Amino acid sequence: MAEVTWGLATSHVPSIGAAMDNRRTQEPYWKPLFDGYRQARDWMADHTPDVIVLVYNDHANAIGLDLVPTFALATAASFPVADEGWGPRPVPTVYGHPELAQHLVECLVDDAFDITVAHRLAVDHGFTVPLSVYHPDPGDAWPCPVIPLLVNVIQYPQPTAARCYDLGKALGRAIRAYPEDLKVAVFGTGGMSHQLAGERAGLINPVFDAMFMSKIQSDPQALASLSRETYIREAGSEGIEMIMWLVMRGAMDEDITRISDTYHVPASNTAAALALFENRAPGR
Amino acid sequence: MAEVTWGLATSHVPSIGAAMDNRRTQEPYWKPLFDGYRQARDWMADHTPDVIVLVYNDHANAIGLDLVPTFALATAASFPVADEGWGPRPVPTVYGHPELAQHLVECLVDDAFDITVAHRLAVDHGFTVPLSVYHPDPGDAWPCPVIPLLVNVIQYPQPTAARCYDLGKALGRAIRAYPEDLKVAVFGTGGMSHQLAGERAGLINPVFDAMFMSKIQSDPQALASLSRETYIREAGSEGIEMIMWLVMRGAMDEDITRISDTYHVPASNTAAALALFENRAPGR
Amino acid sequence: MTTKPDVPGTYVFDIADSRHGHAINELCSTLTTPAHRARFLADEADYCDHFDMTPAQRTAVLQRDWRSLLDLGGSIFHVLKLATVDKLSMQHLGGVFTGMTTEDFIAAMRAGGRRCG
Amino acid sequence: MTTKPDVPGTYVFDIADSRHGHAINELCSTLTTPAHRARFLADEADYCDHFDMTPAQRTAVLQRDWRSLLDLGGSIFHVLKLATVDKLSMQHLGGVFTGMTTEDFIAAMRAGGRRCG
Ligand SMILES: [Fe+3]
Ligand SMILES: [Fe+3]
Structure with a gap:
C-alpha cells in the first residue's frame, strides 16, 4: 500500500x-x-519519494476567473511550465502520475469532496517554486512524478481552513488506500504572512507566523478553526494561502517529527518559510 | 426571506x-x-417564481474535458444559448441572478461543498429544454432569472446520489438564508432511463423509472442510497442523470405535494418524464 | 461505491478514457462553431492533422467508425457532434451500436424501448 | 464564517469584483503569451478595444492607475501581469499602494516588513 512518508510546507x-x-x-x-x-x-x-502531491494555487495563469474550482486535482501525464508574463521558468516539464491521480479523485469524490478534475494544466510559480525549493538542480527532469492539487485562495469564498484540513485527511486516506507500494510526499505551499495590495501592502506578522509554524505540527486543529477573516487580518490578503499547509498536515499522522524549519523576511513582499516533517511520531 | 416554492423534475x-x-x-x-x-x-x-435554480449537466458544450467540475454554480448576469453543433436553439438569452448566485456559492462553500464558480457559461439543451418544458412560448424573454447549477454526470466519478441529495439540502438552507423575499423554484433535470451507446443502447426500464418517480416524493433517502452502479445498470449510462433530481428534492421540505406528473416513451432514445411538486405538505 | 461500475454492454466514460481519447474529444468539441464545421467538412484529413491523434483514432474519425471512436476514448457526447455534422441522428448511432437498422432501432424505441437484462 | 472578511486597507477579491472587473482581468490574462504582449505594447488603445471595458477601466489600464484597476474589479494577480509587461516589480506596486517610494517600500520590507494594526 502507498504511504505518506514526509510533508513539506514552503512558501x-x-x-x-x-x-x-x-x-x-x-x-x-x-x-x-x-x-x-x-x-x-x-x-x-x-528521501526521494516515488510521487509528490503538491498542493498549491494558480495565480491567474492556468485557471482564469471564468471557471474557478474550489479544489482541482490534475490527472494528466505531463504539465508544461506556464508563461506568467515573463516567459516560462527554465525548469523541466513536470510529469504527473495519472493512475494515482485518478485513484485520488475517485476516493475523494466518494468521500464527499467535490473535486474538479483538471486534465490539462500549465503549472505556475505556485507549483514550480516549491519543486525548486525541494530540488534545486533538476537538470533535465524532476526526481519523481508530481500530482497538482489546486486550491482556490484568490477569490472569496475560499474553502475554509477546516475544509482544507478535512481534505488533507481524506487525501491521506486515499493515498493509503492505493494498492501499489509508493512513498508519497505531500507539499503544502504558499504563505507565510504577506499582502500585495491595499494600504496594508507589505504587511508581515511574525507573531502570527511563529504561532502557525508551531501549531502546524502540534495543534493543526486550532489552525483549522480559524476563520478566513482571521487569516486575512493577521496574515494579509495573500497570507490566507497558509490554509494550503493544512491540506498537507491533514494527510499526515497525528504525531509527526519536525526535521527542519526556517523563516526569513523578506522574499520580495513576503515572509518566506519552510517546514519539513517526517511522518512518524517524534523519538520513534 | 427567500423560500423554495415549488420543484420541477424533467427530462x-x-x-x-x-x-x-x-x-x-x-x-x-x-x-x-x-x-x-x-x-x-x-x-x-x-405560479411564476422570482428566480429559478436549474440543476443540469452540460453535454460537451460549455464544459470541456480539460476542467470538469463536480458541482459548478454560475454567477454571471446572462448566459448565451450554446451552439451544440446545429446552431443555437431559437430561444432567448437567459438572465441570471448574480446576487443570489453569489450568496448561494458563499453559503455552500461555508457548508463544505466545494463549488466551482462559473462566471461565463453558454447553456446547452440540458438547461434550455427544461425552461421550454416549463414555459413553451417565452417570446423575447424568459419569465424570470435563472441560476445554473451544474453537476458532472458524464465522467466517472460522478458525485454520489447521496452527495447530490445533501447538496440539495444545503441549497435549500442557502436559499432560505437569503434576506430578500424571493419565491424560488428549483428544477432537477435529466433522465429518466436511457443509454446512448454500447450494446445496451436504447435501454428503457419502466419499472425502475416508476419506482424512482414514486420515491422522489416519498422516500428520496432510498434513492440517495443507491450506488452509481445501480443507477447505470438499472437506468442506463445516461440514466444516472436522475441523481440531479435529488438536488431539487433535497432543497424542498420533507413533505411535498405532487401537482402533476407524466411519463412517456420514447423521446428519441429516452424515457421522458415530468414531475411537479409544490413545497407544502399534502392536504395543507 | 468506490469502484467504477462494470455493466456489460455499457460504456462508463472515466478519467483514463478522457486521457486516452483526448484528441478525439478535443476535435469533436471544436465542431460547435459554424466556421470549424465548415473547415472540417472541407478537408477532414487536414483538420485531423491539428490534433495529436493516434493512427487508429484518425482512421476512426475519418471513417466514422462509431464503435471504435468510443473504444478509443471518445465520450458519447463529443462523438455525437461528429454525427451531427453528418446530419446523423442518435437513432442512427443507436442502430450502429446495437447492430440494428436505424428503422428497427426507432421501431424498438417506439415499442417502449429495449429491455436489457 | 458566512460573511466576507472586512479588513481595512485590504482587498478581498470576490465574485462581485470578478463580475465588475471581468474585462480588466480578461485583458490582463491574455498577457501570458509573447504575441499578445507584443500586440498590447504596440497599440494599447486598440488592444483595449477588444475588451468590453467601461471608460474608467480603459483609462485605468492605459494610465496604469494601479489603485483604480483594483477598485474597478481587477484581481491583483491579473493586474500584476500588466505591471510585468512594464517591467515593474511587486515592490513598485507596493510603494504605489502605500504611498511610498519604491526604495522606501523595499527598505521597509528589508527591515522586517510593515506592521499593520
Ligand atoms: Fe501564491
Ligand atoms: Fe443530459
Whole structure:
C-alpha cells in the first residue's frame, strides 16, 4: 500500500524561483533564505519519494476567473511550465502520475469532496517554486512524478481552513488506500504572512507566523478553526494561502517529527518559510 | 426571506426542444408527451417564481474535458444559448441572478461543498429544454432569472446520489438564508432511463423509472442510497442523470405535494418524464 | 461505491478514457462553431492533422467508425457532434451500436424501448 | 464564517469584483503569451478595444492607475501581469499602494516588513 512518508510546507514566492534561475542565491539579499533551506534539502535528497502531491494555487495563469474550482486535482501525464508574463521558468516539464491521480479523485469524490478534475494544466510559480525549493538542480527532469492539487485562495469564498484540513485527511486516506507500494510526499505551499495590495501592502506578522509554524505540527486543529477573516487580518490578503499547509498536515499522522524549519523576511513582499516533517511520531 | 416554492423534475432531451422549435408538438410522435405537460404548465404559469435554480449537466458544450467540475454554480448576469453543433436553439438569452448566485456559492462553500464558480457559461439543451418544458412560448424573454447549477454526470466519478441529495439540502438552507423575499423554484433535470451507446443502447426500464418517480416524493433517502452502479445498470449510462433530481428534492421540505406528473416513451432514445411538486405538505 | 461500475454492454466514460481519447474529444468539441464545421467538412484529413491523434483514432474519425471512436476514448457526447455534422441522428448511432437498422432501432424505441437484462 | 472578511486597507477579491472587473482581468490574462504582449505594447488603445471595458477601466489600464484597476474589479494577480509587461516589480506596486517610494517600500520590507494594526 502507498504511504505518506514526509510533508513539506514552503512558501512559493516567484522571486525565490527567479533568484535560483538567475543564480543570485549567494547574494546578501537571498543567502540567508537559501542557507536556511540547506538542512531540509539534504534530508529530502536522501528521501526521494516515488510521487509528490503538491498542493498549491494558480495565480491567474492556468485557471482564469471564468471557471474557478474550489479544489482541482490534475490527472494528466505531463504539465508544461506556464508563461506568467515573463516567459516560462527554465525548469523541466513536470510529469504527473495519472493512475494515482485518478485513484485520488475517485476516493475523494466518494468521500464527499467535490473535486474538479483538471486534465490539462500549465503549472505556475505556485507549483514550480516549491519543486525548486525541494530540488534545486533538476537538470533535465524532476526526481519523481508530481500530482497538482489546486486550491482556490484568490477569490472569496475560499474553502475554509477546516475544509482544507478535512481534505488533507481524506487525501491521506486515499493515498493509503492505493494498492501499489509508493512513498508519497505531500507539499503544502504558499504563505507565510504577506499582502500585495491595499494600504496594508507589505504587511508581515511574525507573531502570527511563529504561532502557525508551531501549531502546524502540534495543534493543526486550532489552525483549522480559524476563520478566513482571521487569516486575512493577521496574515494579509495573500497570507490566507497558509490554509494550503493544512491540506498537507491533514494527510499526515497525528504525531509527526519536525526535521527542519526556517523563516526569513523578506522574499520580495513576503515572509518566506519552510517546514519539513517526517511522518512518524517524534523519538520513534 | 427567500423560500423554495415549488420543484420541477424533467427530462432535458434535445429532441423535446427541437420538437417545440420546429412546431412538431402536435404530431403523433410528440403529442402524447406534450399533452402530458399541459396540467403542470398551467399550474406553473399561475405560479411564476422570482428566480429559478436549474440543476443540469452540460453535454460537451460549455464544459470541456480539460476542467470538469463536480458541482459548478454560475454567477454571471446572462448566459448565451450554446451552439451544440446545429446552431443555437431559437430561444432567448437567459438572465441570471448574480446576487443570489453569489450568496448561494458563499453559503455552500461555508457548508463544505466545494463549488466551482462559473462566471461565463453558454447553456446547452440540458438547461434550455427544461425552461421550454416549463414555459413553451417565452417570446423575447424568459419569465424570470435563472441560476445554473451544474453537476458532472458524464465522467466517472460522478458525485454520489447521496452527495447530490445533501447538496440539495444545503441549497435549500442557502436559499432560505437569503434576506430578500424571493419565491424560488428549483428544477432537477435529466433522465429518466436511457443509454446512448454500447450494446445496451436504447435501454428503457419502466419499472425502475416508476419506482424512482414514486420515491422522489416519498422516500428520496432510498434513492440517495443507491450506488452509481445501480443507477447505470438499472437506468442506463445516461440514466444516472436522475441523481440531479435529488438536488431539487433535497432543497424542498420533507413533505411535498405532487401537482402533476407524466411519463412517456420514447423521446428519441429516452424515457421522458415530468414531475411537479409544490413545497407544502399534502392536504395543507 | 468506490469502484467504477462494470455493466456489460455499457460504456462508463472515466478519467483514463478522457486521457486516452483526448484528441478525439478535443476535435469533436471544436465542431460547435459554424466556421470549424465548415473547415472540417472541407478537408477532414487536414483538420485531423491539428490534433495529436493516434493512427487508429484518425482512421476512426475519418471513417466514422462509431464503435471504435468510443473504444478509443471518445465520450458519447463529443462523438455525437461528429454525427451531427453528418446530419446523423442518435437513432442512427443507436442502430450502429446495437447492430440494428436505424428503422428497427426507432421501431424498438417506439415499442417502449429495449429491455436489457 | 458566512460573511466576507472586512479588513481595512485590504482587498478581498470576490465574485462581485470578478463580475465588475471581468474585462480588466480578461485583458490582463491574455498577457501570458509573447504575441499578445507584443500586440498590447504596440497599440494599447486598440488592444483595449477588444475588451468590453467601461471608460474608467480603459483609462485605468492605459494610465496604469494601479489603485483604480483594483477598485474597478481587477484581481491583483491579473493586474500584476500588466505591471510585468512594464517591467515593474511587486515592490513598485507596493510603494504605489502605500504611498511610498519604491526604495522606501523595499527598505521597509528589508527591515522586517510593515506592521499593520
Ligand atoms: Fe501564491
Ligand atoms: Fe443530459
